[in-house]
Amino acid sequence: MFVLDRRSHPLDPCHPARARRLLASGRAVVVRHTPFVIRLKDRAAEQSTVQGVAVGVNPGSKHTGIAVFTETGAGRMGRFALQLDHRGSAIRGRLTARAALRRGRRSRNLRYRAPRFANRAKPQGWLAPSLRHRVDTTMSWVVRLTRWAPVRAVHVERVSFDTHALSAGRPLEGVEYQQGTLAGYEVREYLLAKWGRRCAYCGIQNVPLNIDHIRPRSRGGSDRIGNLTLACIPCNQAKGATPVEEFLTGRPRGLARVLARAKAPLRDAAAVNATRRALWRALAATGLRVHPSSGGRTKWNRSRTGAAKSHTLDALHVGHLQAVTGWPGTVLVVKATGRGGYARTRTDRYGLPRLRLPRTKSVHGYATGDLVRASVPSGKNAGVHTGRIAVRTSGSFNVRTRHALVQGIHHRHVRLLQRADGYGYTTHPETRHRSAFPSPPEGGGLHAGDIR
Known part of the structure; x- marks a missing residue:
């Protein structure tokens, strides 16, 4: 586990068991969920020997x-x-x-477009x-x-x-x-x-x-x-x-x-x-x-x-x-998933808009892609579900866990673990082949x- 001192300076990593003892005794707090990072509340970097x-x-x-x-x-x-x-x-x-869309626009009977392929010089190291x-x-x-x-x-x-x-x-x-x-x-x-x-x-x-x-x-x-x-x-x-x-x-x-x-x-x-x-x-x-x-x-x-x-x-x-x-x-x-797009509509097979997306990405303090833990007390989704969230303006969210997609969870049962950063996280054992x-x-x- 990664460890920071009280001023957020990095220290040598520690064993997970030691991190659990520090958290249980109140000497440390959680800074990040994945990867797991803790911060000590009673020690500075100059008080430790950092290898x-x-x-x-x-x-x-x-x-x-x-x-x-x-x-x-x-x-x-x-x-x-x-x-x-x-x-x-x-x-x-x-x-x-x-590129295919732009090539199609150039071949259509539209207004004149000056050629720009001759004035696009690539910088060194491009x-x-x-x-x-x-x-x-x-x-x-x-x-x-x-x-x-x-x-x-x-x-x-x-x-x-x-x-x-x-x-x-x-x-x-x-x-x-x-x-x-x-x-x-x-x-x-x-x-x-x-x-x-x-x-x-x-x-x-x-x-x-x-x-x-x-x-x-x-x-x-x-x-x-x-x-x-x-x-x-x-x-x-x-x-x-x-x-x-x-x-x-x-x-x-x-x-x-x-x-x-x-x-x-x-x-x-x-x-x-x-x-x-x-x-x-x-x-x-x-x-x-x-x-x-x-x-x-x-x-x-x-x-x-x-x-x-x-x-x-x-x-x-x-x-x-x-x-x-x-x-x-x-x-x-760690899988790079991106941070979404700027488009506010979804198109059909003919390119016509069929669905309009909300202009605000935050709903009740949550955004699509956030890592959350949902504790549902009763109903068909009763239990604890941890995964990525997909927000809805109605306040009923979807949570995609490692095993399944759980739909229709009310925002009152959701607790934020980590903000979306453009990556998805899973774990697997080290390969042996x-x-x-x-x-x-x-x-x-x-x-x-x-x-x-």
């Missing part, structure tokens, strides 16, 4: 993992895990619909709104965590894979690079992203995959990244040292697809890395110590500690680490057991 925490960030396209942990001589200890679900696809859909949303929401939560916890440093994945470790003919620095262990993980991350985490020959996914030479080494093939692909175990054993042209003789379309994708660059990497670089620059502007890393190193760290694959565990394993001593068993899932890609043997990167 400080670090934040790990694992950016992604749909989900971003954030972990708060303490670093000691024994390793990292996870204190808080958060999975941030982005709404970039919804933003892209809205922008696409708006990102599309769906990508900018990912950076802004992640930064928003990192800044929130700095208000609730004494954050000393931030570890963030700046790139999915380290292209320096993939290059040939350049000196590789560091013990891990010289031994080839980390370089092997960079290659795996690249191939998993490029080939869509599926076999290049049969297309199967969610099975263990091996690295395969498109042109076998016995036929003069090299270890260059353009000659490597992913293959399931049956296809890898069936192909062996056979050239890919002979192996796919009866499947000309499959042969053409493999050869074309092998030569094509990873198109999505530019967009993802651009977003991560923008996030890294935004984090550096906060004044915190920012330690960039790569996705290959994160996977290497996770394989050494034996952790499962998840966004929050990846965030805990970002950067340089010796060991991980533990992590939370529950993850807070393993990665679909087999780990290499200890101490090696590209070995004969991994490349066939």
